[in-house]
Amino acid sequence: MRYGVVFVLLVLSVRGDYWADRDAFIKEEASETVGGSIKLSEKEEKVNRILMQYKFREMDAAFQNSRNFAPGQHFFQARRLIEKSEVFRLIQTMPKGALLHGHDLCLVSSDYFYALTYKENLYACSSNGNLRLKFFENGRQDDTCNWNLLNVLRIIDPSYDRWLRSQINLYTAHPKQRYPNINDVWGTFQNMIFAVVDLLTYRPVFEDYFYQVLKDLYDDNVMYMEFRGFLPRLYELNGTIYQPLETIRFYEDTIAKFKRDHPRFLGARLIYAPHKDDNATIQSSIAVAKAARKNHPDFVIGFDLVGQEDTRFPIIAYLNELKELQAMGMDFFFHAGETNWFETKTDFNLIDAILLGTRRIGHGYAITKHPKVMKIVKERQIAIEVCPISNQVLMLVDDMRNHPAATLMAHGFPIVISNDDPTFWGAKGLSHDFYMAFMGIAGRTDDLRLLKQLALNSLTYSALSKDEKDAAIAVWEKEWESFIDATISRHGNEIPH
């Protein structure tokens, strides 16, 4: 009956000091956190004090008045608050390692993307109320739609541009009203991809776009990327259409060019990720996957299936095809558990991802509801690619403090922070998502060690080979040192004692 009392008396008699026990308890928990075992150097400690001074100031103001608390608000409201934050500015300058979860057509900033709509020869039309964009040589439009030159539409109709923006960005001042439920926001999101695919797959734009993808990351101090892509067919104005495997060549050329221009950038690799569609599409995707992997083993690192999980077939629907890929040595990086529908086909994707030996899990939002999946993920160090802003915009969670990654973080799970599809909600690089993770998902006292570990995790859990990884980490460590030095020299006079 009184074991509680007995326990406390026992503790008090053995240790004799409640406060020491309490302190030890808190420290023991903190040591389990992601980054909890990192020892900071003296210089890093200085930067940590600067960082935490900013974090405490911001968080404690928000604790008093949650209107100041960005991670408790929808990103569309939060963004302005974030971009005013000193913590955010520090995160921007921090070398964040690699982006491990992002989708081919949605990776640049919204501003860059919007600027693309001013390109010459770009035509637009509305199909069932949804935008389509495509390049044509004068007078040679196809007859699938009532195409008009976009720049002319802009001049003719003063309200056109506002509509255009609404078709290429999920932004709205009132997300809950605009998207009453998750299928509404996903529907709009998928229409956006449909709207932009022919804009981006025009070969010259594609190369510029992809160059800019790398530039956005580079500018945000991200040095490497493993991205999901479905190898779209690129086209030229003269009617030439390239096959999926040729798309790889354009990727490789653009990456090579970017690396020549920016020698510190380490490159980008592809997780081939076609849509979960009908069986016929999957069959041809499997053929592409095999050829891509066989012919470009250094660039094509693995396979995934994409599309709104709840409304599509589960992974397991393609077991035979996936086994074929496995047999040829393809690695899997499955999206799984991007849902809050517990014990549904979507949710069970987590189990199939594990049984199929996935190397990482995309989102894994539902994972804390799966004890055995959690156990295996920790044992085998299968990284969870956490995409905070995506999960919020695509309506799995409102307040970041309720994001299940808080549990993963506190229990020391292998996680990385990713941005998923930043174009469509106005994030740029990884910093907005890092901010949400650091200020909204992590605890108040989680500090520079967490950020450092998240950056390191992104390299550790990448698909780089052992040697490549060691080299990448060595480069990253140098950048980290520069970041530490630069921060001290910039903020040295603000270091609290």
Place this chain on the structure above:
Amino acid sequence: MRYGVVFVLLVLSVRGDYWADRDAFIKEEASETVGGSIKLSEKEEKVNRILMQYKFREMDAAFQNSRNFAPGQHFFQARRLIEKSEVFRLIQTMPKGALLHGHDLCLVSSDYFYALTYKENLYACSSNGNLRLKFFENGRQDDTCNWNLLNVLRIIDPSYDRWLRSQINLYTAHPKQRYPNINDVWGTFQNMIFAVVDLLTYRPVFEDYFYQVLKDLYDDNVMYMEFRGFLPRLYELNGTIYQPLETIRFYEDTIAKFKRDHPRFLGARLIYAPHKDDNATIQSSIAVAKAARKNHPDFVIGFDLVGQEDTRFPIIAYLNELKELQAMGMDFFFHAGETNWFETKTDFNLIDAILLGTRRIGHGYAITKHPKVMKIVKERQIAIEVCPISNQVLMLVDDMRNHPAATLMAHGFPIVISNDDPTFWGAKGLSHDFYMAFMGIAGRTDDLRLLKQLALNSLTYSALSKDEKDAAIAVWEKEWESFIDATISRHGNEIPH
């Protein structure tokens, strides 16, 4: 590099059957869930098939269109959907065991509470825009406020009643607009308690009210209660004021009367739970606690501190006082971690609750972020009192599927479902909260075994003595059998094969 593939090939070569492995994986996880080890009798299986037919129908419709999904919506919208649900109606008839977390002044239905405002001699006034209610004998009002007879105010001002309702119920059609942040809703909530305290502590009303508290539970098939109460001073119209310890007598008399009228009801006991206020108040509360425990050891089972955790002193502020109580053998049932502010003083209440040997934890909303607390809670079987609707209305979580209790449930933690303060949001008994837990927090396939375990847990984790507990469980088992039989005879023709 290819350990994923190796693993799968290994599994396939040993077992040879992906589908069997998958099935075993799912079953292993399911066996860990709360209720996962229960074996249902043949008759229970029949009821389970009825229940799950309803559950699947409802949930799968909601999966298609989340507008139909009550646990994804605010309770103020969800209530109508819930009350139309066949699952809810089954839950209402189910014997649910005990209520282990509810507060003295907020336990009846809103309708009963509203009806109290028609009592004779009830005066009302507005103090700083907030309602106050109090009984006076004609012409003897105090001068703390501009008192008027409530029934007269109703006649004079046609809009008065609407305002009155807004002062005694948090209901609003637009919760997010009405309560932009958590402190707004807590402020309003605390004003409501302030408004009603003098209505309820008029001795005859107090007795009627408390009788109705028991009746609401009894009607909802709840047989026992351990409630938090602050032992308010009751008064008579003639000016008599009773001391806190005398309030216990009124409780005991009312319980005795209710048990005479309803022999199957097992009673109610008090966790003395004063507010976390200034030190002076705590000192006098500690004195009351000691005397109450000493003089009424069978009724006063323990101690807790209440009030919005975020804005008040943490438990640890009263360490010395709490040690005094411990020394005299007082059990603790602390509110702790009713917050989403991770690693703050509120959040660390979880650690102090554990170190102080708490027997149960009120809310424990933040617990999944605390690995060591989780470990201890499971080892020592410290029950978590989960209050789903309260956590939603008081703005910790929007969508029940994000409630951390889903993780606790899936990992087989000792949890009970409670209602906290149903008066102020229009719930009644335990059924609304059970519904939210069963349909929103649990998984799609969690079934009658979960409900049975939750009911059993409420007795197992009560403060009843071993003998009392055995007796209570025996009574409950009989009621459960009646429920099973009645359900079969009522729904027998609907049992799916």
